[in-house]
Amino acid sequence: MTNPCRRHFQRVTAAVAAAAVAGPAMTMEGSTVYELHLAKLQQDYLRLKNVQSTEGKAELKRQLLPEYVPYVEGVLAEGKGAQDQVLTTLMVWRMDAGDFAGALDIAEYVINYALLMPDRFERTTGTIVAEEIAEVALKVQKAGGTFDLDLLLRTEQIAGEQDMPDQAKAKLHLALGKAFAEKVADDDTSENQVIVFGYLDSAKKHLARAIELNTSCGGKKDLERVERLLKKHAAPSS
Known part of the structure; x- marks a missing residue:
């Protein structure tokens, strides 16, 4: 993920995919770049479940989050409000990791388009x-x-x-x-x-x-x- 060319490719790919699906009635499901990041998110979620310490979970999230930055940047730049479980989950992870400015960048988009939180989150x-x-x-x-x-x-x-x-x-x-x-x-x-x-x-x-x-x-x-x-x-x- 430190390769600038790869980061640029992922950012552009995410932007193109997000721009192609408009409105909260639609979803990013089916988009290759979305499905890849969703699969990675699920793998990382399993890693987090194996960590009992709250501080340990926060530290692991700080290590994992940079790998999602190109995707987030692409969606926020060109997205049109399609449902996106990757984005909403990363918003919460950024808060857990202490990246409040980054979380608010996502929150502004999520609230503006009225995206739904994943079912496991009980609060709005x-x-x-x-x-x-x-x-x-x-x-x-x-x-x-x-x-x-x-x-x-x-x-x-x-x-x-x-x-x-x-x-x-x-x-x-x-x-x-x-x-x-x-x-x-x-x-x-x-x-x-x-x-x-x-x-x-x-x-x-x-x-x-x-x-x-x-x-x-x-x-x-x-x-x-x-x-x-x-x-x-x-x-x-x-």
Whole structure:
């Protein structure tokens, strides 16, 4: 798979096959390049079943995913929305492997064309995308780390309007609220109060929405802190 010519061939082949089948009522089944990747996916799935450790599964997925990149690039470039079990499965694998940007590239296509998830996935696409990324972000934030705000904003843009359980949507808003809030320290002395106020105002909106959706989401203390800081950094005059 390191051969550039082979990667180019697979990308072009996937693009041609995806462009030939339009609409979610159709499927990529029967396409040679699709069937080859589906067979490989099934083989790799069996390899993953033999690994008990969650961390071990994630590491194996990180090793396997590059082999599918040409196929994904081809389908995303020229695809017209045909059902594609390879693509939807790889979207989840990318999230499991920590490649959230790559997962969102696929998610945007999958949601745009309303592709169905394989039967073994019980949640809808929007729920999977929002909840999986939000849960990782919240775990990082709880441990005192930071999670990429732009990734969370893109997640909301792609999946935020999808129908999902209130608890799942609350997690995304909570993660966003925390990400905005952590941009402002308690002793912040920034001269650009417009930016500071903007972060805090966005944090308040997301945290309040998370609590509205799920009162036990755990964002009440964060909201109290944000409201306290908002009083300190009074809204700048226009």
